[in-house]
Amino acid sequence: MKTISSSPDLPTAPSRRNFLKNGLSTLALSALIAQDSRANPAAEWQPPTGQPHFAPKAKSVIWLFMNGGVSHMESFDPKPELTKYAGKSISETPHADVQNPEKLKLARVTVINDANGQQRNKIYPLQVGFREYGQAGIEMSDWVPHMGSVVDDLAIIRSMYTTDDNHGAQTQFHSGRHMLDGEYPTLGGWVHYGLGSLNDNLPQFISMGKREYWNAKDGHYLGPAHDAIPIRVDPANPLDFGKPAKNISAREQQIGFDLVGKLNQLKAEEYPNDAALSARIKAYELAYRMQTSVPETLDLNRETQATQNLYGIDDPATKDFGLQMLAARRFVERGVRFIQVQHGAGGAGVWDAHGGLKANHSKNFQAVDKPIAGLIKDLKQRGLLESTLVVFASEFGRTPGTQGADGRDHHIYGFSVWMAGGGLKGGIVHGVTDEIGFHAVENRHYVTDIHATIMQQLGLDSRRLEIPGRKRLDIDHGKVISEIVA
Structure with a gap:
């Protein structure tokens, strides 16, 4: 059977290319590729049906990623021992055993010696206070009071580890593989x-x-159809090439769209069993609708002033991230499946506090704390949190020892992530790091355990998604963190 993509006797209509230039965006092209990849009758391997493998507890995911490496000790896993032994080398404390080579099998060794063999990496005290939050009485940093106010909805995992000690760990946290x-x-x-x-x-x-x-x-060997669509929180210009390149009226655009539709329909009648052609027609129609639906979703002025204030949009310090959080809620509300939000890019990422940690983290937490808490509260009051998984993550933590005068280095042996909603327990802590926050020592979890938990809540069995010739390692699948599942 011939298809449009492989038949030399079926020319491509010039008006179709013009239509693409005059209004179809990256959204349209990705949707087109996605539909084609699902509808190739000649393929030996048929992609998934689009249905969950078992009953899901969640429908959507909001993935909040802090680029650069958030200090777990100054956020969700406070360690007063750091202040107690501040200025001492690790070997001078009761925790010298954390340097045991058997415990340091990964790449980076935090202990640094000077020319005389003396440690010059000293214990660095906590840079902020902490207290108990919520009915659960969970200890968290004074830099996250707003997230503290919703801690009874959070499942905090304090025992994460990874293996990439540089910022390629951003890739590793998203994919599960070292870059x-x-x-x-x-x-x-x-x-x-x-x-x-x-x-x-x-x-x-x-x-x-x-x-x-x-x-x-994101897609890589799955294909570019499965890359995320980049969105700006700007209804006038939400994405590149998202509006006509030329000044044409809506009526003119509709005429062009109708013409392409008629041409496609003629071919559909000629080739009634061509699934690829049918998929293309649906993709063009979808892309046309997106030109209206995306700007409407991003018109945040439709929200009440009280809602905007909940996200901190009234404050310059929180406005930018607050707009993204409110947009994320509106996308979820309208049925978007996976929303990925990156905070603080540029080089390694703005959370990368090798120096000036106190100034760095206090500023960054000020930017994200209220908007994230506002998101949790807003989802909950609208009945959306139970079907939406919210994840707060960073590529690694930061060292208990100092780097330079007032910073912390990258730390891969133990750090924190939290999750909320989507059928998970709230107000719990899972996993433990040692007294100075060096190693995850109880219920250790590699980053793909987060992935496995999310996949399960969405009703997906990752092994049933495997592609012949692309079999994944067992660690790629991860293990569900069953202790945090309700």
Whole structure:
């Protein structure tokens, strides 16, 4: 059977290309590729049906990623022992055993010696106070009072680890693989590949915030159809090429669209069993609808002033991230499946506090704390939190020892992530790091355990998504953190 993509006797209509130039955006092209990849009758391997493998507890994911490496000790895992032994080398404390080579099998060794063999990496005291929050009485930093106010909705995992000690760990956290292993699909790419649409007027996988070149793609061997669509919180210009390149009226654009539709329909009648052609027609129609639905979603002025204030949009310090959080809620409300938000890109990422940690983290938490808490509260009051998984993550933590005068280095042996909603327990802490926050010592979890938990809540079995010739390692699948599942 011939298809449009392979038949030399079926010319491409010039008006179709013109239509693409005059209004179809990256959204349209990605949707087109996605539909084609699902509808190739000649393929030996048929992609998923778009249905969950078992009953899901969640429908959508909001993935909040802090680029650069958030200090777990100054956020969700306070360690008063750091202040107690401040200025001492690790070997001078009761915790000298954390340097045991058997415990330091990964790449970076935090202990640094001077020319005389003396440690010059000293214990660095906590840079902020902490207290108990919520009915659960969970200790968290004074830099996150707003997130503290919703701690009874959070499941905090304090025992994460990873293996990439540089900022390629951003890629590793998203894909589960060290960036030197090659390019592998991200969690968002797999979810997009495995599940169907919740709203035919909007993209199902979007990204907000700047992504660095090493973490700019998602689909990889699944194909570019499964890359996130980059969105700006600007209804007048939400994405590149999202509006006509020339000044044409809506009526003129409709005429062009109708013409392409008629040409496609003629071919559909000639080739009634051509699934690829049918998919193309649907993709063009979807892209046309997106030109209206995306700007409408991003028209945040439709929200009440009280709602905008909840996200901190009235404060210059929180406005930018608050706009993204409110947009994320509106996208979820309209059925977008996976929303990926990157905070603080540019080089390694703004959370990368090798020096000036106190100034760095206090400023960054001020920017994100209230908007994130506002998102949790808003989702909950609208009845959306139970079907939406919210994740707060960073590529690694930061060292208990000082770097320079007032910073902390990258730290891969133990750090924190939290999750909320989507059928998970709230007000709990899972996993433990040692007294100075060096190693995850109880219920250790590699980053793909987060992926596995999310996939389960969405009703997906990652092994049933495997592609012949692309069999994944067991660690790629991860293990569900069953202790935090309600």
